[in-house]
Amino acid sequence: SPELIGNFEVLMAWADEIRKLKIRTNADTPKDTKQAIIFGAEGIGLCRTEHMFFEESRIAVVRQMILSRNVEERKDALEQLLPMQRQDFIEIFREMGSRPVTVRLLDPPLHEFLPHEEEDIVKLAKKMNISVSQLKNVVAELKEVNPMLGHRGCRLAVTYPEIYEMQVRAILEAAIILKEEENLTVIPEIMVPLVGQLTELKYIKNLMIKTANEVIQEKGVKIDYLIGTMIEVPRAAITADEIAEEAEFFSFGTNDLTQMTFGFSRDDAGRFIGEYVEKNILEKDPFQRLDRAGVGKLIKIAADLGKQTRPNIKLGICGEHGGDPSSIEFCHQLGLDYVSCSPFRVPIARLAAAQAALRLPQK
Ligand code: PEP
Ligand code: MG
DSSP: OHHHHHHHHHHHHHHHHHOOSEEEEEOOSHHHHHHHHHTTOOSEEEEOOHHHHHSHHHHHHHHHHHHOOOHHHHHHHHHHHHHHHHHHHHHHHHHHTTSOEEEEOOOOOGGGGSOOSHHHHHHHHHHHTSOHHHHHHHHHHHOOSSGGGSSOTHHHHHHOHHHHHHHHHHHHHHHHHHHHHHOOOOOOEEEEOSOOSHHHHHHHHHHHHHHHHHHHHHHTOOOOOEEEEEEOSHHHHHTHHHHTTTOSEEEEOHHHHHHHHHTOOTTTTHHHHHHHHHTTSOSSOTTTSOOIIIIIHHHHHHHHHHHHHOTTOEEEEOSGGGGOHHHHHHHHHHTOSEEEEOGGGHHHHHHHHHHHHHHOOOO
16 A cells, blocks of 8 residues: 555655665666666666576577587677677666666576577587587586586686677776766676686786777777676685785675585585474575675684775675675674665665664774
8 A cells, every 4th residue: 555655655754764785686687677776776786687698589699609609600600699788788887877887798607508409409510510520528527426526617718808899898898888878877886797807807807998998999998897797715714815915806706606616506505404404403594695704714813804905995795695684684783785686675674784884883
């Protein structure tokens, strides 16, 4: 009823006055973006780009690009993808207006891009002008026993730098188009996934800057952007002082950080975690509520180390925990700048952040 909605708005306005944390959302479509804004999101903390590559009209080209051993062929495929990717970002940036948007460069487990059905393999082999058995060999070589610890995130970009080059180009071209045609200033925050070491980030950042400079020069339009990284590999957390030399922001990916800190597979652990909770070995499922003693401790270490190197480094969290009240309380205590959660969790996050601010001082 209108009365209920009115009361809800009043409550939310109180919460917004009190809370210290900003609330962003995880969104990768214009529809989710719009929804999140209605719920009060103040930015996008994580725009995953994987789904964009799985769209029906794109997946065949994406597969061809991943499976081709020929750099020129890969570049051709990416040229076909560029206008679509640019349009993705134009639409999301436009919805968000002047609010900040963090776009994460591609982070798929590689196996999700491999064709499995015989029919797809036959079609693709024909398109690529190679034999079915040749293609099957390539697919077999790319298969991994443990894809979530495998060739994904920035590791993929070390092998296929053209992918990130295409994405950085699409992001900046989108920002330039909006500036030129709609007078909208977007400062994209471009995020590198699964970084574990400074040298990885340096390598990727170099190619990002090279591409960005090319685009800016070609178009003759100056665009500001930030480069930052996910902190989701324990090694990155422990060496965050080094990583911060090259990162303007950190976003804690607590899904992977939980997986790798516990050594629990995020895809399979559900099979035994219930039993652990029943038998009091675990108090809660650590994928649902941030484990403060372990994963939380790593986040604190990383936040402190990051600030040592770069006192004004922007800090956020974008794993599922960003929508969990108890985890939000922890983020408040640590003094993070924002939490990012799914659109429908945004109102809960606004309230939880206010409750935390009422109850607890920041450290
Ligand atoms: C994470 O690992 O917490 C994260 C946000 O990234 P993804 O879930 O896409 O791996
Ligand atoms: Mg992750």
